[in-house]
Amino acid sequence: MKLDILQENLAKGLIIVGRTISTRAQLPILSNVLLATDQGRLRFSATNLETGINFWAGAKIIEKGEITVPAKTLAEFVTSLPAEKVSLETKENSLKISCGAYQADLVGLSSKEFPAIPSAKQKPSLTVSDLAAAVPQVAFAAAQDESRPVLAGVLVSFTDQGLQLVATDGYRLSVKKINGIKNSFKETKLPKNLIIPGWALTEVVRIIGGGEEVKPVGL
Missing domain, CATH: 3.10.150.10 (DNA Polymerase III, subunit A, domain 2)
Known part of the structure; x- marks a missing residue:
């Protein structure tokens, strides 16, 4: 090289x-x-x-x-x-x-x-500003104790209308819906519900930053 x-x-x-x-x-x-x-x-x-x-x-x-x-x-x-x-x-x-x-x-x-990093195939149109605004609104409610990985994550649900993010630490609960995504998830083989570590979603927001432009977000 x-x-x-x-x-x-x-x-x-x-x-x-x-x-x-x-x-x-x-x-x-x-x-x-x-x-x-x-x-x-x-x-x-x-x-x-x-x-x-x-x-x-x-x-x-x-x-x-x-x-x-x-x-x-x-x-x-x-x-x-x-x-x-x-x-x-x-x-x-x-x-x-x-x-x-x-x-x-x-x-x-x-x-x-070096371990292979899989690439995303499903790419709905999602505004960077919507994702950047939604993640902090739910990630704060996730548990900080990584010994409880389920509660330390954010539940991401795929629907025909868009995405729903849910987080809880057992004492508080936060739910955020992002509607208007163009692509439907009916044809995808992905599970309809995934738990993603809260810190990982927070890092994604830090990387992509803000803005109003529409960018493909692979899932």
């Missing part, structure tokens, strides 16, 4: 996917971030086996390829670089990073060991 990317785009991608990386990962590969060329862009992938994030950033791809490297070490080095062009080049299982007078070599692991 060989490519050029702006320092700010590289740092942004590492910060976003780094939110799912555990500092106490039992498997070494889970402490790494996967960097891979993907249709003219650079894809960042990270997972803790419960939640996975893919993020794409624009880059000048010279040679295709992929590698996994320690996420924390890479992020610390990239954030210390000046806001200039950064060159990435892989040689076997090592990544060479060059930016002006700065250079570093990181030893990584084969991308074949």
Whole structure:
């Protein structure tokens, strides 16, 4: 793999996917971030086996390829670089990073060991502003004790009218309905009810931010 990317785009991608990386990962590969060329862009992938994030950033791809490297070490080095062009080049299982007078070599692991992150297929039209407003209105009611995963999650129900989000910690209950989604869920093979960790939905909102535009949200 060989490519050029702006320092700010590289740092942004590492910060976003780094939110799912555990500092106490039992498997070494889970402490790494996967960097891979993907249709003219650079894809960042990270997972803790419960939640996975893919993020794409624009880059000048010279040679295709992929590698996994320690996420924390890479992020610390990239954030210390000046806001200039950064060159990435892989040689076997090592990544060479060059930016002006700065250079570093990181030893990584084969991308074949990295867990696959499934892609979403069902994509109803949902406004970013609706999702960003709905999640905080219900996630606060979810239990903070992760020993009770059912109560620590948000129940997401798919209906013909849209989505319904429900959360409770056993003492309080919050319900939010999002109507007007164009796609019907009748044909999907997904369960009609799913429990998603409250912290995971909160992270999604932090990543997508606000706005009024309609973006495809895969489910």
